[in-house]
Amino acid sequence: MTNAEPCPCGRTRVTSGKPAKAVALPYADCCGRYLDHGDDAAAPDAESLMRSRYTAFVCERADYLQATWHPSTRPAALDFEPGTQWLGLEVRRHRPTGDDRAEVEFVARYRVGGRAVRLHETSRFVCEGGRWFYVDGDIHA
Template sequence: MKSTAPCPCGRPQAALGKSAPGKGALTRALPYADCCGRYLDHGDEAAAPDAESLMRSRYTAFVCERADYLQATWHPSTRPAVLDFEPGTKWLGLEVRRHRPISDDRAEVEFVARYRVGGRAVRLHETSRFVREGGRWFYVDGNIHP
């Protein structure tokens, strides 16, 4: 992915202290390199600082079909042996509804991810659980909402 392209996770520039120009202007997504790209492309040196950032970077990894990153950020207790991507999937957007720290090393993130596959629109609404071990956050599992 081009480093200057808007990050697929859609994190607004204002979310990290960068304000959008002009009052009432549309908030632009952070560039990939300044958002999830720093974790996907430099995961050994740059770990996601919190569960929401990890969840956003995992969404971006699905968009970019980065199984290596998804496997590396999936907790070993629940990590699948193989990760396949649905051919023809087009990711349409991510909405983070809530990031709830439970303790210093546990958190939940509720989100809605939209995508299209085989001409059918799909809406994935999940509350995901994350744990931090050795200074790194990992996805554990999640509850899917109807």
């Protein structure tokens, strides 16, 4: 992924022109700053972490996914399904659930083996030592 390409997470900014329109943020200005500089630039909130984790799945960055997974629930290893094509992310809701906890509801769409898949999850996050971590989530049918 190049720094100038639109970020896979789909985050946009609204232009100030008339008419105003939503423009996709480039990877470098969005999730790239966390994935490529995670030691120096932690995601500032649970939604940004969730978006960057989606982008890490798109880019098959197991190192980032492991580093942002809470140690209490982190798997020993991650495998990526060969041939997975990520199609898009929709963040439906982001809400704090405490001083250092939050939930993010999202729908991620992908295709694998010719089959379309829709993952609808409410994920739980915790902030420890100034860094957000994915803990777990509830998958919606």
